[in-house]
Amino acid sequence: EGAAVGFLYGAGTRLEKMAVRKCGQAISEIVSLMPETANVLENGKFRKVPADEVQIGDILSIRPGDILPTDGTVLTGSSSLDCSTLTGESIPVPVSPSSTVRGGTSLLGPSRLTLRATSTSDSSSLGRLVRTVEEAAAACSPTTTALEAFARAYTPIVLTAALVLTTVPWAWGREVGREWAKAGLVMIVVACPCALVVGTPVVYIAGVAAMARRRVVVKGGAYLEALGQVGSVAFDKTGTLTQGSFKLLKLEIIQDMLLSATPNGHRKDDPMQESGTHDTSRQDSHTLFQTKKNVLDLMALVESESNHPLASAIVCSARKESARLTCDGTLPSPSLHMSDHSLLPGEGVRAIVNGLAVHVGNARLFQNLGLLGALPPAVVAEV
Numbered sequence: 001e002g003a004a005v006g007f008l009y010g011a012g013t014r015l016e017k018m019a020v021r022k023c024g025q026a027i028s029e030i031v032s033l034m035p036e037t038a039n040v041l042e043n044g045k046f047r048k049v050p051a052d053e054v055q056i057g058d059i060l061s062i063r064p065g066d067i068l069p070t071d072g073t074v075l076t077g078s079s080s081l082d083c084s085t086l087t088g089e090s091i092p093v094p095v096s097p098s099s100t101v102r103g104g105t106s107l108l109g110p111s112r113l114t115l116r117a118t119s120t121s122d123s124s125s126l127g128r129l130v131r132t133v134e135e136a137a138a139a140c141s142p143t144t145t146a147l148e149a150f151a152r153a154y155t156p157i158v159l160t161a162a163l164v165l166t167t168v169p170w171a172w173g174r175e176v177g178r179e180w181a182k183a184g185l186v187m188i189v190v191a192c193p194c195a196l197v198v199g200t201p202v203v204y205i206a207g208v209a210a211m212a213r214r215r216v217v218v219k220g221g222a223y224l225e226a227l228g229q230v231g232s233v234a235f236d237k238t239g240t241l242t243q244g245s246f247k248l249l250k251l252e253i254i255q256d257m258l259l260s261a262t263p264n265g266h267r268k269d270d271p272m273q274e275s276g277t278h279d280t281s282r283q284d285s286h287t288l289f290q291t292k293k294n295v296l297d298l299m300a301l302v303e304s305e306s307n308h309p310l311a312s313a314i315v316c317s318a319r320k321e322s323a324r325l326t327c328d329g330t331l332p333s334p335s336l337h338m339s340d341h342s343l344l345p346g347e348g349v350r351a352i353v354n355g356l357a358v359h360v361g362n363a364r365l366f367q368n369l370g371l372l373g374a375l376p377p378a379v380v381a382e383v
Contacts, residue, residue, distance in 0.1 A: 064109035072115035
């Protein structure tokens with residue numbers, strides 16, 4: 001019986017250490033999101049320095065693909081940020097001069113940013129997130145606190161009672177003393193509160209660690225315990241009930257809209273219109289747009305140069321549907337040749353494919369092209 005008790009206590013302690021270690025690994029995963037270096041302006045030149053040396057007021061250069069080391073204010077450049085690490089939102093957030101940005105987000109592009117740091121690395125949004133998780137792992141829940149207070153009062157009582165049972169009865173003889181000594185030892189084993197004191201914190205630590213691995217931040221065991229009393233939950237963030245990614249569900253071809261509204265499908269202020277490379281016949285355009293497969297391949301080719309989530313969805317759909325797509329989403333088909341690719345901020349993308357101006361974008365782009373009003377009412381309602 002004594003060996004069994006020792007084994008159970010040892011197993012409980014080992015489980016607690018494992019839970020603490022997993023929690024530490026979860027915190028390390030969050031810490032790994034923080035960049036190690038930053039490009040800081042010094043004496044008129046940008047120099048790479050450790051991120052923890054960045055001071056408030058420093059000028060930083062952020063390239064596409066970089067993770068912002070601190071919070072800051074954009075000075076120059078217009079681009080978009082991936083804030084999913086902090087907010088769970090997969091949709092890129094556009095930023096421009098005077099925009100406020102947060103550390104831990106990543107720059108998607110298309111251009112680099114120059115920003116003024118408004119925090120240090122430790123006090124940035126991601127730094128505070130890491131600190132919150134660390135404090136949550138160390139914090140005690142009300143239940144744990146109550147059990148520890150109970151154990152502090154209860155344990156001396158049990159030990160005193162067991163001591164009395166194992167000593168006083170010996171006054172009535174050896175046989176009586178042995179029987180009551182055994183009863184005292186059994187009392188210690190049965191009444192010891194170690195299982196509650198050791199087991200309860202393990203549950204909370206494991207819970208906080210499990211949620212941290214899933215990038216759900218819990219401020220402490222008290223809040224984790226409160227979740228058990230929640231009757232309804234309201235979700236307002238992309239990626240909580242969904243994967244936060246887009247998928248092409250429907251593709252329609254409107255034959256009557258080919259090369260309509262404006263010459264060669266150009267907007268009035270489009271410099272490409274004067275290049276003379278778009279003298280493409282209606283017959284050629286029908287060749288490119290005659291099947292949904294051709295349209296999807298054409299869209300994927302134009303969108304393959306963009307890092308927007310909607311562009312990724314189109315390229316992914318084309319990758320699944322078209323045998324001409326390679327594993328990296330490019331279109332090597334010799335029948336399609338793209339040039340003059342450019343991004344239209346807030347609208348979409350455009351390029352020249354086989355001499356034809358191809359635009360892919362939102363309703364604002366259609367409006368600027370003069371095509372929105374010519375679309376069928378049912379299509380306009382969906383757009």
